[in-house]
Amino acid sequence: MDLSQESWTTKQTETEQSIIIDVRTPEEYNSGHLENAQLLNIREPQEFMNGLAALDSTKTYFIYCRSGARSAQACQLFKHHGISDCYNLLGGILEWKGQLES
Numbered sequence: 047m048d049l050s051q052e053s054w055t056t057k058q059t060e061t062e063q064s065i066i067i068d069v070r071t072p073e074e075y076n077s078g079h080l081e082n083a084q085l086l087n088i089r090e091p092q093e094f095m096n097g098l099a100a101l102d103s104t105k106t107y108f109i110y111c112r113s114g115a116r117s118a119q120a121c122q123l124f125k126h127h128g129i130s131d132c133y134n135l136l137g138g139i140l141e142w143k144g145q146l147e148s
Contacts, residue, residue, distance in 0.1 A: 048118065048134045051142060057133060058108045065101075067109045069094070069120045070139075074112060078139070078146035088116050094123075103128045110135035110142075 049057065058064050068079050069088040079085075086097045088111070101107070107124060109132055111117040117134045124132040139146075 047121070047132075048114070048136050050136055051144075054108060054110075054133055054135045055144075061106045061108075064106045064108055067107050067120070069109060069111045069116050074139075076148070078148050080110065080139075080142075081145070081147050083110075083147075086120075088120050088123075094120075098123060098127055098129075101129060105129075106131040106133075108133050108135070111138050113138040113140050 058066065066080055066083040067086050068075050068083040069086055071087055071089055072085060075083075075085045086094055088094050107129060109117040109120050109124070111120070114134060114136050117138060121132045121134045
């Protein structure tokens with residue numbers, strides 16, 4: 047499900063034990079990421095699929111990338127692999143109005 051930053055942030059805050067996933071490259075991640083975000087690079091298909099397989103399907107995942115395109119694709123892959131509770135950040139990090147970790 048695609049959510050605006052406000053909806054995404056609110057839902058993430060209200061969801062116990064939610065997990066934030068950054069699907070960008072390590073270089074993009076290191077240039078600034080959301081607090082507590084785990085990196086799962088979608089541009090490395092085997093690594094991404096291995097990481098996806100290791101995730102707990104009972105958890106809720108909040109996924110973002112640079113602009114929202116890769117994270118939308120990632121949400122589809124999550125759902126295909128049985129993780130139904132996943133949310134895409136519309137506009138990605140480019141439209142993020144908030145603090146970033148480096």
